[in-house]
Amino acid sequence: MDITFNIGGEAGQGIDTIGDLLTQVFVQSGFYTFTIKDFMSRIRGGYNFSQIRVSDSPIHAPIDDIDLIVALSHDAIVGKRNQLVDGGVIIFDDTIKTEELDACHYPAPLQKTATEVGGNIRMMNAAALGAVLAVTRFPFNLAETALSEIFLRKGRKVVDANVEVAKALYNLTKENWIGTCAHDMSTVKMGPCKDRLILTGNRAIALGAMAANLKWISSYPMSPSTACFQDIVSNAQRLKIGSLQTEDEIASLATAIGASFAGARSMVTTSGGGFSLMVEGLGLAAMTETPIVIYNAQRPGPSTGLPTRTEQGDLLFMLTASQGEFPRIMLAPKDPIEAFDVATRAFNLADKFQVPVMILGDQYFSDSVKNVPRIDAGKVEIDRGKRASTMASEPYERFKLTEDGVSPIAFPGDQGKFVVASGNVHLENGHITEDPDIRNSMVEKFMRKIPQILKTLNPPQVFGGRGAETTLLTWGSTWGAAYEAVKVLADKGVSINLLHFCDLFPLKTHILTEVFSEAKGVVAVEQNATSQFAKLVLMETGLTVDKRVNKYDGRPMTPRFIMDRLKEGGIS
Amino acid sequence: MDITFNIGGEAGQGIDTIGDLLTQVFVQSGFYTFTIKDFMSRIRGGYNFSQIRVSDSPIHAPIDDIDLIVALSHDAIVGKRNQLVDGGVIIFDDTIKTEELDACHYPAPLQKTATEVGGNIRMMNAAALGAVLAVTRFPFNLAETALSEIFLRKGRKVVDANVEVAKALYNLTKENWIGTCAHDMSTVKMGPCKDRLILTGNRAIALGAMAANLKWISSYPMSPSTACFQDIVSNAQRLKIGSLQTEDEIASLATAIGASFAGARSMVTTSGGGFSLMVEGLGLAAMTETPIVIYNAQRPGPSTGLPTRTEQGDLLFMLTASQGEFPRIMLAPKDPIEAFDVATRAFNLADKFQVPVMILGDQYFSDSVKNVPRIDAGKVEIDRGKRASTMASEPYERFKLTEDGVSPIAFPGDQGKFVVASGNVHLENGHITEDPDIRNSMVEKFMRKIPQILKTLNPPQVFGGRGAETTLLTWGSTWGAAYEAVKVLADKGVSINLLHFCDLFPLKTHILTEVFSEAKGVVAVEQNATSQFAKLVLMETGLTVDKRVNKYDGRPMTPRFIMDRLKEGGIS
Amino acid sequence: MITKEQLEGPQKITWCTGCGNFGILASLKNAVGELGVPQNQFVIVSGIGCGSKIPHYINLNAIHTLHGRAIAVAQGIHLANLDLQVLVHVGDGDTLGEGLGHLMHAARRNVNLSVFIHNNGVMGLTKGQFSPSAPRGYVSSTSPPEAGAPMNPVNVVAYALTAGATFVARGFSGDQKGLVALMRKAMKHKGFALVDILQPCQTWNRQLNWKFYNEHTYSLQENGHDINSRIAAIEKAFSNGDKIPTGVFYEEKAPTLAESLALPPDGRLRDHQTDIKAVQAIIDELIL
Amino acid sequence: MITKEQLEGPQKITWCTGCGNFGILASLKNAVGELGVPQNQFVIVSGIGCGSKIPHYINLNAIHTLHGRAIAVAQGIHLANLDLQVLVHVGDGDTLGEGLGHLMHAARRNVNLSVFIHNNGVMGLTKGQFSPSAPRGYVSSTSPPEAGAPMNPVNVVAYALTAGATFVARGFSGDQKGLVALMRKAMKHKGFALVDILQPCQTWNRQLNWKFYNEHTYSLQENGHDINSRIAAIEKAFSNGDKIPTGVFYEEKAPTLAESLALPPDGRLRDHQTDIKAVQAIIDELIL
Numbered sequence A, B: 001m002d003i004t005f006n007i008g009g010e011a012g013q014g015i016d017t018i019g020d021l022l023t024q025v026f027v028q029s030g031f032y033t034f035t036i037k038d039f040m041s042r043i044r045g046g047y048n049f050s051q052i053r054v055s056d057s058p059i060h061a062p063i064d065d066i067d068l069i070v071a072l073s074h075d076a077i078v079g080k081r082n083q084l085v086d087g088g089v090i091i092f093d094d095t096i097k098t099e100e101l102d103a104c105h106y107p108a109p110l111q112k113t114a115t116e117v118g119g120n121i122r123m124m125n126a127a128a129l130g131a132v133l134a135v136t137r138f139p140f141n142l143a144e145t146a147l148s149e150i151f152l153r154k155g156r157k158v159v160d161a162n163v164e165v166a167k168a169l170y171n172l173t174k175e176n177w178i179g180t181c182a183h184d185m186s187t188v189k190m191g192p193c194k195d196r197l198i199l200t201g202n203r204a205i206a207l208g209a210m211a212a213n214l215k216w217i218s219s220y221p222m223s224p225s226t227a228c229f230q231d232i233v234s235n236a237q238r239l240k241i242g243s244l245q246t247e248d249e250i251a252s253l254a255t256a257i258g259a260s261f262a263g264a265r266s267m268v269t270t271s272g273g274g275f276s277l278m279v280e281g282l283g284l285a286a287m288t289e290t291p292i293v294i295y296n297a298q299r300p301g302p303s304t305g306l307p308t309r310t311e312q313g314d315l316l317f318m319l320t321a322s323q324g325e326f327p328r329i330m331l332a333p334k335d336p337i338e339a340f341d342v343a344t345r346a347f348n349l350a351d352k353f354q355v356p357v358m359i360l361g362d363q364y365f366s367d368s369v370k371n372v373p374r375i376d377a378g379k380v381e382i383d384r385g386k387r388a389s390t391m392a393s394e395p396y397e398r399f400k401l402t403e404d405g406v407s408p409i410a411f412p413g414d415q416g417k418f419v420v421a422s423g424n425v426h427l428e429n430g431h432i433t434e435d436p437d438i439r440n441s442m443v444e445k446f447m448r449k450i451p452q453i454l455k456t457l458n459p460p461q462v463f464g465g466r467g468a469e470t471t472l473l474t475w476g477s478t479w480g481a482a483y484e485a486v487k488v489l490a491d492k493g494v495s496i497n498l499l500h501f502c503d504l505f506p507l508k509t510h511i512l513t514e515v516f517s518e519a520k521g522v523v524a525v526e527q528n529a530t531s532q533f534a535k536l537v538l539m540e541t542g543l544t545v546d547k548r549v550n551k552y553d554g555r556p557m558t559p560r561f562i563m564d565r566l567k568e569g570g571i572s
Numbered sequence C, D: 001m002i003t004k005e006q007l008e009g010p011q012k013i014t015w016c017t018g019c020g021n022f023g024i025l026a027s028l029k030n031a032v033g034e035l036g037v038p039q040n041q042f043v044i045v046s047g048i049g050c051g052s053k054i055p056h057y058i059n060l061n062a063i064h065t066l067h068g069r070a071i072a073v074a075q076g077i078h079l080a081n082l083d084l085q086v087l088v089h090v091g092d093g094d095t096l097g098e099g100l101g102h103l104m105h106a107a108r109r110n111v112n113l114s115v116f117i118h119n120n121g122v123m124g125l126t127k128g129q130f131s132p133s134a135p136r137g138y139v140s141s142t143s144p145p146e147a148g149a150p151m152n153p154v155n156v157v158a159y160a161l162t163a164g165a166t167f168v169a170r171g172f173s174g175d176q177k178g179l180v181a182l183m184r185k186a187m188k189h190k191g192f193a194l195v196d197i198l199q200p201c202q203t204w205n206r207q208l209n210w211k212f213y214n215e216h217t218y219s220l221q222e223n224g225h226d227i228n229s230r231i232a233a234i235e236k237a238f239s240n241g242d243k244i245p246t247g248v249f250y251e252e253k254a255p256t257l258a259e260s261l262a263l264p265p266d267g268r269l270r271d272h273q274t275d276i277k278a279v280q281a282i283i284d285e286l287i288l
Ligand SMILES: Cc1ncc(C[n+]2csc(CCOP(=O)(O)OP(=O)(O)O)c2C)c(N)n1
Pocket: A220, A221, A222, A223, A249, A273, A274, A277, A304, C048, C049, C050, C051, C052, C066, C067, C090, C091, C092, C093, C094, C095, C118, C120, C122, C123, C124, C125, C126, C131
């Protein structure tokens, strides 16, 4: 079973809620889901959709084929019709004026039923759900349990009303609708999925940060990162996290640097344009060796670009941002499960090496919803790195030259110490100098950190077994589509595997060079126009990829997109 | 003849003026000079120096050996003593308390003579000059003519007083000083140098910009770029150039983008920290295809780093700065002569391709003084690129899709046209869109510019003949030291040449790959710690250098430094 | 006179039904239409936000810039060509947060711009977070959960007055007639003119809505106010407790920035050719 | 009481002889010494400029940050540990140009900081360009050659008052006794305290020199001034024609930003451990 629902309509019509409801019903019923959100940079109107893929085995990406469309506007009827499979069905509110549609499609009285049965037009959500379930002949009792649980928090009355509306439309549909849907779920019982935690990338980062003892966040809203910030703010009171929406991104990073300098684990969230404004501050964090975590949820640029769309276009920018040279760490989680882990690791790495750690997400990663196993927050280990001894007799030196390049840290207020730092070149004690020898020592101190960092980072993962003829090379969120493409092709007998990087920089080259030498052809698959990761690999190893698959229209990568490009290149 | 003078003392003591005077006297007398300035980030006190190398053949870099030190403070006596050649002389003001120095050194009554003979302690400059000339037995009549010309602008009286002071100390020295200087210039007549224009890199950029019809500059002071901005401001009234010191660098670039959008050739000057703040604006310029020239005079980073020192540390940062992907042009002049040309080309390239053009200088390039031939401003060609026809019948589209990726430009106020631009993804007419196909077209439009740009850029230059065993690879200001090192080694019979880039990006690879394949070993010589240009070459061509020479103490590269490193690597 | 048809917007409007931006757009069309400046001499410069989409809904030269930087860009456009009538349309998040420095400094320089602030007390386009002009305690998704917006709002009229703006007014999107008059005055003013426009955000801000403004605004001009005293104007700006004053707070003739710069006599840097002989002279003066 | 010896600066001073910064440093040592706060609880945060080198000349915790960003960094330090006494030392170019937005917003939030502006009317460290507080017409290497600085100066006292600062004063480096008193008041004040310090730059600014200030300043307190009225304070701030007022302009008790944030009861985020069970509960609430 592998079925995709597309819920489309105008911004403000509640399509997100319908999508979430559907996702929840299917997860509750034991199925794997993968939901993407596609919306315009406007608050009302336009054409948005939420697309839910449901399967009885694990899934990791959206696919192009749509089985069922729920349309709340005329645009939504036509918007994705070219992706509807043969025998696919469009359910649309019967108040929408439209050209004659085949009888297989279904003008459903969504608004009407919501108002008449539920007494509230907003229950159109439940109505839509009822229609979808009826069309797919999904057993209503399964959904009923799910709905009860979902709405339970809102009280019995809300549950009953929603179930009633859904049921009304369910029954109505069974009676009235004359089409048939290719998918018959009537025999479905409970799926095998036990992963009942459904998470977006944004939320996973937020949870990871909170579990890692984040104590300060200062940010400025910017799509698609805002939800991560909001998640943390909404739990700030409960967990005692200092949070501030600053006047701009410059202040957000500067404030976070201050908080970290004073001893609080700190983070900022932003997107590329906001990160652009943080570039000078990044250098200050680096020069003062103040740990900091920066989460950049990328979107298509340059400039304002496409604010609510997806791209992996900031990799090289973040790699070299800010004047001068300094070590930094870059991580790009592939999905929400990994994101939680990455967020916790980010804080440990920042503290351990006293360098900026940057997490690269993107709108697709940030907003798409995946079901994952329960996360055990108790397992998160916290490593705050080298702390200066509390009873040293010598005057404290914040930038003591050490073998591994990392100096024991102290915070202002610590007994018997004065902590001094500067963005200027400085002595071991933090006071400024222009001495060329000390300058050299401090540069070399920075460089010594890199091999230490490399030892700590995770190697890339190989999926599909070693020694394939064709290797796909991916990083971050593109993993899912590539992973599924590899699976499909491997099943067809193609010799193909996937080399995937979460820990991007400094680049671990060991497995990379092996896999490159094993493969006849390496294909870089990236959500950008210039194959930035392939460039990074080339720059760090001299190894060139043989082919590039690029998507830069702002819409997420799909397995089909990759397979089509591979086919053009003779791989299929 | 190749002699180096080092004039050292405290900030505010006028060592710069002594250095300039010496430079001018030698240039007037027909010698080649090369002057570097070394100063601390403070206004008074400390230890600064001006170092003038004088030769009867062209010279392009400072060297480590110093023949004569003029010391106005105790620090200046000891500061460079380890670089003094055998038989070198230190002239120091006799009021400075110091340990016994060998009799070969000279405690000169500089202050005293200035006050007693000139009536003004500030004439210590002329006194120092007199002492230097006497010590080197330079014919005073040659200097006299030079001094007269130099001070002529200040009036006869000033000339006379200065000549008198210089002469007094000249004679006093001849009488009193018992040492001898290894350099005897008594037989010197006039040198062969006819290049009487003495220029810094900063000034050359300013002149080039002014000759290229720069009409708008908005900047914010930042060492070592400030002098370039100041030079333009000081001529603003005469040339009618709009100029504004803005509140910050963000505003400086944003204002310049506005001025350029409205039709005025525009520029900003800054250093790395200021450029960090311009990163978001850079993306706006790119997305709106507004021509802009950005001059970054680099200094050692990260962060505030060493404000008055030199480094080539921002190359990769500028290469990928700002979110998203877009074409840009990067140029790094090797010296003031080339800088004038680069500045004029920068504006033409910006207009022709409607992309940001970045000029990379550095403190060494910006502040060092070189003598160059007279520049003929009349030869500067101005190419403002494709202008939209004035009598088109169709509605004007600022971002019309064209074969070469460049759309005819119009400015607000042009008859019959509305010029619309946006930092968001936009239609050909400049209004915003989220359409994936248009997004793709616009990305591809950007990419189409790159091959066009490549055709227009200059290839790298090879010095020392093709086909050598060892090739030094340099960019920007490191050229001079490498050029001289190559000359010395080649004279010794070493098979060595120099491959040098001024036009850095997009990278022209033709000659590069040839030279790499000819050489047994390529050595990247860079004023940074991570060999950024070597990384760029690798990233663009897959070619790896064999050895790296790096200097990152903030002091300029010298031929000796390079030769020492080469020797360590077995090349000498 | 430019007709409504000539100004007809190139794109379909994407604002929410009932949004205060509609009233601003309508007023703008009116003011532009009747100003007597040729249509192709207007340039709209906007930031990023709901209100900053306005250039796509009216047919004029325009540049839709960055969040917070519109005033700086506009300053450059103006100085490159003094013939242009440069109008800045920006949000409150935009200009009072990210771009506050540019606003204050452009006001201080008395740059000849008309700045129209679409002031809705929220960040509309990013979904309703509190903006710098949101009231203290305003609850949104990014304010501390218990306290709401933990500070007093930016009083943009007072800020602009303190910085030295030479025309400062406040309009209300619901009073189009008044707003047109203020816009026209701002456009005619030589110097930095700012109109703070009360603009209900129908979707996010439930507090500063149509009803609230209808009940809590009053006209300065109808209630006697001396527009020639900066300090009186500041005092009025701060007197916005229960009742918010609208109308002109302050007006003054003062030298504009352009008068101090080395612009060509016709004020058109864009078409000016530097005298290359003068450049040669500058070079030759450097020759020893 | 912290002794002069304990505060002895770690580095040799690099300021020019006669610089107004010496008086500020001496006053600071005095004020810090007598405040009654343990020495290791002080943190100096500075920007970039001559005055911003002060942390190297006094023995306290310190971070020498970026041009314009000191207040934002200081805000973070303060909120991470409310025990700290956070002092911001910044230049006029620094804070009134590059960093003006941060100043205004921190004032508005009433962040508990003491901000000391080394106000010399020039950019000292970059060699004397006009700063935002240079007088109109002030000639320097980057002002239009004919006009000089082409705008009125930033009146930082008026700006801070308008933004909502709860303690605003002006001192003079030449009046150390007065300055120590103001600094001490600023440090004791709970909320955003700003002291504008008139600081002659001996090297570059020939106009705003010792003589000028000695002759053109007067004490507010000695001449009767109501420090409880914001509007009166603003009026005084603007009354700086021939005579420049010094002393306290305004003082007010008001909630600080920290009171609105979700800080732990002891105000020490730095040592707080998030209750991991609460995090688990948040996760578990998401499970269907
Ligand atoms: C540098 C930067 N930071 C953040 C954003 C995201 N952003 C877009 S619009 C907006 C807020 C808009 O608020 P406002 O200026 O009040 O305009 P409104 O939408 O309310 O009209 C923000 C924060 C951005 N585009 N650029």
